[in-house]
Amino acid sequence: MKHRLATYLVVFMSLATIFTSATFYIISPKPAQSYMGFGVYSQRGLQGYVPGNMTITPPQTLNWNLTVANRTGREQFIMVIVRLGNSTTFSPNVTSPATPLPELGRIDRFVSDGETSNINFTWTVESTNQTGGVVFLNLRINGQSVSSAPIGSVSGSNFRLIFELWTFDPSSGSFQYGYPGEFAQIGTWLQVWFSTSA
Amino acid sequence: MIIQPALGQSTQVLVAKQDLLQAFQSIQKAEQQGASNTDLLPLSIQLNTALKYEESAEILSEQGNASGAYSYAVQSINLSTQVAVAAEALGNEAQNSSSYRTILAYTIAIVAAVFSTIAVLEANRIWRIVGRRRLLKAKIEYRKKVR
Numbered sequence: 210m211k212h213r214l215a216t217y218l219v220v221f222m223s224l225a226t227i228f229t230s231a232t233f234y235i236i237s238p239k240p241a242q243s244y245m246g247f248g249v250y251s252q253r254g255l256q257g258y259v260p261g262n263m264t265i266t267p268p269q270t271l272n273w274n275l276t277v278a279n280r281t282g283r284e285q286f287i288m289v290i291v292r293l294g295n296s297t298t299f300s301p302n303v304t305s306p307a308t309p310l311p312e313l314g315r316i317d318r319f320v321s322d323g324e325t326s327n328i329n330f331t332w333t334v335e336s337t338n339q340t341g342g343v344v345f346l347n348l349r350i351n352g353q354s355v356s357s358a359p360i361g362s363v364s365g366s367n368f369r370l371i372f373e374l375w376t377f378d379p380s381s382g383s384f385q386y387g388y389p390g391e392f393a394q395i396g397t398w399l400q401v402w403f404s405t406s407a
Numbered sequence: 408m409i410i411q412p413a414l415g416q417s418t419q420v421l422v423a424k425q426d427l428l429q430a431f432q433s434i435q436k437a438e439q440q441g442a443s444n445t446d447l448l449p450l451s452i453q454l455n456t457a458l459k460y461e462e463s464a465e466i467l468s469e470q471g472n473a474s475g476a477y478s479y480a481v482q483s484i485n486l487s488t489q490v491a492v493a494a495e496a497l498g499n500e501a502q503n504s505s506s507y508r509t510i511l512a513y514t515i516a517i518v519a520a521v522f523s524t525i526a527v528l529e530a531n532r533i534w535r536i537v538g539r540r541r542l543l544k545a546k547i548e549y550r551k552k553v554r
Contacts, residue, residue: 220527225520232516236509284434284451317458319431321451323444379432 245285245388246278246325247374247397262367262402267346270333275372277318278325281388286377288384289316289328291350293360294400296367301398306373306386311360313370314350337365337405344405365405372399419480420468423461426487430454433491437498441505446497450490457486 249259251273259273279285292310294300301307320326333349344365346357362368374397375384387396434450464479526533 217524217528221520221524224523224527225517228516228520228523229513232512236512283438284431284447286428286431317462319451319454319458321444321448322438324448324451377428377431379428379435382428 241280241282243281243388243390244395245281245287245374245376245397246276247372247399248276249330249372249399249401250274250276259401262404264404264406265334266406267334267336270331273330273332275316275328275330276325277320277328277374279320279322281322283322285320285322285388287318287320287326288375288377289318290373290375291315291330292371292373293346293348293357294369294371295360295362296369298360300400301371301373301386301396303387303396304394305396306375306398307371310371313348313355313357314353316351332370334405346405362404367402367404369400369402374398417468417476419477419484420461420464423457423464423480423483423487426484426491427454427457427461430457430487430490430494433494433498437494437501440498441501442494442497443501446501447494450494450497453486453490457483457490460486 251259251271265271275289277287277289279287290306290312291314292307293313294307294310299307299309316328316330318326318328329351331351335347335349335354337344337346339345340361342363343361344363345361346368348355348357357368360368373386374388375386376388376394377383378385378389385394387394389395430450431454434447434454437447460479460483464476464483467473467479468476
């Protein structure tokens with residue numbers, strides 16, 4: 210009788226281990242790599258990819274869309290910082306933003322997990338002014354007038370608009386450059402080159 | 408018309424900012440508790456509206472339009488509060504339902520283990536019983552004697 214009970218217990222424990230392990234595997238959330246996608250498009254959709262090194266004749270208005278895809282597994286409070294640079298200025302990279310460059314504007318948005326958010330970005334090159342061969346721009350970004358100074362470019366060529374993605378970090382209570390990766394923040398940025406004709 | 412002192416109005420804008428962040432954290436907490444993206448998406452949309460109100464309040468405050476700023480800040484606070492409350496409710500609901508599902512899943516696993524143990528160890532006896540019942544149900548055919 211004792212032997213029979215022991216057999217029962219051993220078989221039961223073995224099967225219970227197998228079944229509970231299978232249950233744990235089934236009900237556990239599947240691992241997924243978290244990432245945030247960042248893109249800039251014109252409003253004509255796929256036909257209207259923003260061309261590289263376009264020429265703008267002031268006054269000219271451009272309507273673009275910034276798209277932010279959130280696949281981080283949680284809601285994100287994002288901020289896009291818009292900067293102006295030229296071919297000789299500092300570029301952002303995967304760890305640091307282009308803080309030495311002046312900010313032209315900021316756009317805030319809450320983006321749900323799994324959502325791709327479209328943000329309108331309307332900007333106008335209203336006019337240019339030339340000082341000692343260097344061209345400076347008078348811009349209007351999302352309704353607000355800004356000057357490109359101190360960023361200028363010789364003969365108005367090789368300007369670039371830089372878009373940096375920042376996310377809010379609740380533990381520090383401030384926005385951090387990039388989005389939270391597995392081990393550290395992952396810096397994300399875009400740039401569009403353009404020139405101006407007088 | 409709402410008339411408030413200038414200091415109070417700028418305070419309202421600060422409160423609106425804090426409430427936005429609080430609502431945002433409530434949504435993140437609800438996600439951790441297991442609330443689905445589909446349920447939380449409307450809250451995120453509402454939170455973006457609250458953010459727009461807060462930005463308008465800030466712009467009006469900078470322009471010196473105190474009453475306009477106050478009005479937008481109050482709208483933002485109300486919306487953020489609604490979002491925070493709804494997110495908390497969704498989070499609690501998701502956590503309860505998740506606990507229930509987990510308990511149910513493990514209970515089923517243990518019950519299955521019990522039945523499987525019986526099936527494995529008593530297989531011989533079960534087949535014997537089945538065989539006996541089949542035999543009892545079988546019709547008896549008598550052969551006619553041929554002379």
